[in-house]
Amino acid sequence: MSRHARTIAGAIVGVLYLCCLLLAPAGALQSLPMSGPFLPPSFVHPLGTDDLGRDMLAALAQGGRSSLMVATVTALLAVGLGMAIGMAAGLGASWLDDLLMRTADMVLSLPALLVAILVASLFGGSSLNLALVLGLTRWPTIARIVRAETLSLRRSDFVRSSVAVGTRPVAIALRHILPHVSPTALTATGIVFGGAILAEAALAFVGLGDPARTSWGQLIAAGYSFFDRAWWMWAFPALALCGTSALVAVAASRE
């Protein structure tokens, strides 16, 4: 994938999400105004209406907003933890490196979706809780990559000179390592971002989503049962989810 295509894919996702954020009506599906049920796509309702006569475009925008919120919080949490832990492992003593990377391996082996289901069971479905679970279980992917780059940077002349003149490790990490590992870490963050979009939709699909927010997964599950009389109820949410997640995958691809 050329650099060009990746940039375009990323930009499309950004613009689409921004539109959802700016244009989505407040509240969840319940608060949308109702008109005729099962209306096919028209000028008034570009994507049709659902079984209760709610505008599908408005519902999709609301779904995009929750998707973006979960994915953003997850990605911020994962990239913050991942970069800090990755750089600490790469720059620190070997016992610290061992400890952090062993922990990373263990955390990565936890079944994140089941933990999210457990949290939904104990605390109720909530977008923030889901983002916390995903962020706290997905940082190792970023930490591993950041550590590997830090280890090779550590041997480079400019870092060794900086150590020689007595720069503190934290300053080295922030001023010399951080700018160099950022591009790779950002790519890995894209993968975490895409994973969070899919996880949010999957939880809502099985009925464990945030009841206060509309989700594409919830719309897909609802639309599926009306597919024979209103294809637009299923097809548009499905397209929104796949399209976004595919664009994110392209934007985050390294080849």
Add this chain to the structure above:
Amino acid sequence: MLLPRLVWAIGTVWLAASLAFLLIHLAPGGPAIALGGDSGAPGYLEEVARLYRLDRPLPEIYLDWLARVATGDLGHSYRSGQSVLSLILERLPVTLALVAPAVMLSAIAGTLLGLLRTPRGFAASMAALHAVPGYLVGQALVMVFALGLGVLPVQGLVDGRDSDGGGIARLLDMARHLILPILALALHNLTFVALLTRTRVMAEMKRPYAVTAAAKGVAPRLVRRRHALPNAMLGLVSLFGSRLGGFVAGAVTIEVLFALPGLGRLAVTSAIARDHPVVIGLVLFTTAVVVMTNLLVDLTFRRLDPRVGEAA
């Protein structure tokens, strides 16, 4: 070099048990609801608190909890009264019948796809296809093969209408019901395997032995299949082992979509009914199974290829 892997395996299960403990004691309504489930029967929570002796200091309860997990005592479901472990073991065959064929199918078909002479944009299209969640693939398959052509059942594990058929007829009926779920789970993961195979084989193709084979005049297709693949296989299968968790996650939505009585659907229905001990048990059980499978894969490799031990 076996010890680090063993430490990792036990450590991971310990981490999951500790995480569960933390969540149980943070849960609204207190640990008794989390440990016993939100049944609402009078005197039930007091009984649970007495059973787990929750009046003791927290460290003591924690050690007791770890001991319980280690011995497989995962509590009871308030809905069925069954012990969580027996409930899980009862549902396990369904999930295995779904996941095992899907793993094999995506491994074989994905590897073959990854070995093809790939056109430009192959990697991007596979990555984009991988972005389609398994349940959407499943819904599309149902629309075509079950609702459209009417050749395969929409959902369920057995046909309720002919309950008299025993033995082989029943097994065949189950297999027929599992075709679409297996395909849905496999298609989603197949793209991932294809990508992985391609990347690995491409890396092997740059090594001297592959270059030599190509220079000798061996057909590129044969170099890929006979020379590069066996060497790439090693890393491939171990990476595949780490994907097992992904298959379990995929099985959750697929089982809900196709109404299969497996572990994933058990987790979802239990969570909706606030039958917490079952969900906690499933998290711990899944972690243990994923960890043990990875350990087994590792051990097998050590026998197959002596280089593994040295590299690790």
